[in-house]
Amino acid sequence: MPYLSALAARGEVGRAAVIPPGLPPGSDVGNMSIIGYDPAAYHTGRAPIEAAALGLKLRPNQVAYRCNLVTIGRDGTMLDFAGGHPSSEAAAEVIVALQAELGSDEVVFHPGVQYRHILVAPADWADADCVPPHDLSDKPAVWPTGAAASKLQRLMDASREIVPQFGLAANQVWLWGQGFQPDMPAFRDAYGVEAGLCTAVDLVRGLGVLTDINVVEVEGATGWFDTNYEGKRDAALQTLADGADLFLIHVEATDEAGHAGNLDEKITALERWDDRILRGLVLGLDALGPWRLLLLPDHPTPIRLKTHTTDSVPYLLVDSQVDGPGGFYSESGTADAVVVPGHSLMGRLIVPTP
């Protein structure tokens, strides 16, 4: 990664805790840190961020749940937390039917993307402990507990009469990730600048919606190995040329390669970051004027574990006009660095400490 190495040699590398203690190592938490909001203060759950991506704004008396279409075996094993990856169109028919049969004015199913949907319910439904279905793969389903568990259980049980009628691999819904509307100030109010972002991931899009960051659509942004790297780079440069002060490029491919345990794809995705984003990005930024750049992942997804961890991550800060101490951007290159809170970096990106 020659372009990344060159940036690290002239900038500052360090380590950041993007997942505060006690919070799950998810993209919702990690990206909230990256855009400069302390998840310990602002994170209420995963579902309301995805609800925001769908254009839903929760009232104070409402809670949002993530509603997965899942496949559970006769013996109660979680066979597929993604319900066979249905198309969004096929899944929407199921969600419409669930609303007709089980929904009401107060309990509303909203169709989302593929297997990922949203249920909005009265606030007192929030009081439950729910297990993320991707943590149960090939294990016995662990059902909700807590005061509201029976309401969730009733709905999930009833969905087993409806979901299988559609000929998909999914045979019921799974409710989890609940939360109330997060109370996040707009990015321009928090940091005094106008920002844009591009992503193929609902959670990052939702964070943009919640903080009034301009979400820019990039054709061919897939959230997968084949994503449009150049398109994201060019969206950043164009948005900045059009007057934005800050732009966030999000690429999911490295994370997906980690989940797949696919070392070759992970290396390829990192090299594409270098060659297809950073190389042209630095040239384009130089042409626009002085700039600063912050680069970091939203959490580790080690190949060996195939899932997220809460470990701190390496970060890179570069100022085009002021050379930093220089270093090597990697886990080992930053192993001895003092760990700083992830959400503190945005302030340093915008107003550098002297």
Ligand SMILES: [Zn+2]
């Ligand atoms: Zn992931």
